[in-house]
């Protein structure tokens with residue numbers, strides 16, 4: 218057991234200043250967060266529970282085990298949210314935090330309830346704030362009664378986009394337009410796609426590198442980007458429902474109902490239409506980029522568009538995200554936030570940052 222971890226468990230004098238943490242999800246992001254817990258930056262955090270979809274652990278000795286993530290795959294108690302909450306509520310700290318590092322809609326809809334019980338919620342999941350408008354409103358209602366909601370990891374994997382947007386709004390600034398590339402995988406794909414290799418080959422490479430979801434339709438559909446756009450729009454004061462976002466999917470109708478294996482076998486169907494769009498764009502000196510856009514009237518659109526070579530999105534590299542905010546005070550030139558918008562380490566760091574920001 219590391220010194221940091223041992224101290225976190227056995228030093229009762231420090232308990233009152235600790236953040237007691239339950240971690241839901243020990244996948245890519247949750248696993249990176251567990252690694253961060255073992256660093257000095259996380260010394261004020263005390264893990265009192267951890268769970269994947271099937272098992273959980275509340276025993277301090279097992280929680281301190283560096284092999285916790287692996288062990289949870291085959292060992293531990295059966296999943297029981299009530300037991301995790303009890304572990305949090307009886308641990309003696311004033312700051313109790315539930316970290317949602319899953320994509321579970323069922324868990325996300327419980328965020329308002331956890332806030333009402335006096336816990337803070339820190340989340341990488343977009344399922345609540347980027348889901349139904351009614352759920353967003355339930356969240357705002359719960360937050361008005363207390364608790365804090367750490368959502369930095371939901372957009373841009375921790376790039377300071379939401380914090381900046383809220384800060385501008387608190388100062389009386391108003392969002393007039395938002396435009397950007399909100400998906401690391403789609404950024405990578407279209408930064409690379411120059412017509413020399415079939416799009417399907419690039420997609421297979423992106424999947425092999427872990428840039429896309431195991432079923433790349435989750436990225437190509439634009440739904441994940443739409444959720445991020447909804448989160449940003451709602452934080453900017455636009456009470457948009459999902460139906461208000463026009464999403465143009467890159468997945469042809471014929472490939473939508475297939476199982477994941479059959480879809481991956483037929484990726485070449487994507488090639489000809491995208492090659493034609495690329496050639497048309499190139500003839501005008503333009504490139505293709507997957508953009509999310511919101512205007513001052515709340516019109517929200519997500520999809521593949523042509524942009525001129527001088528457009529900021531045309532100059533992106535790798536899996537970079539881009540967020541260009543035009544506001545009443547950033548009117549002549551937008552405020553631009555750019556950087557890696559995906560990845561376990563930066564996302565886990567965003568979760569830790571949100572916990573530490575609780576004070």
Ligand SMILES: NC(=O)c1ccc[n+]([C@@H]2O[C@H](COP(=O)([O-])OP(=O)(O)OC[C@H]3O[C@@H](n4cnc5c(N)ncnc54)[C@H](OP(=O)(O)O)[C@@H]3O)[C@@H](O)[C@H]2O)c1
Nearest residue numbers: 242243244245246269270318319320321341342559560564
């Ligand atoms: N990966 C990124 O770069 C990134 C960046 C920003 C945000 N995010 C968001 O972060 C979240 C997690 O992403 P990920 O890449 O870590 O996904 P992942 O690797 O698929 O991990 C998801 C984890 O959630 C667990 N889980 C599912 N339902 C659960 C439940 N009811 N209770 C407890 N645990 C449950 C899964 O358990 P099993 O292991 O048993 O399946 C798994 O451990 C998602 O919402 C994603 O959109 C990811």
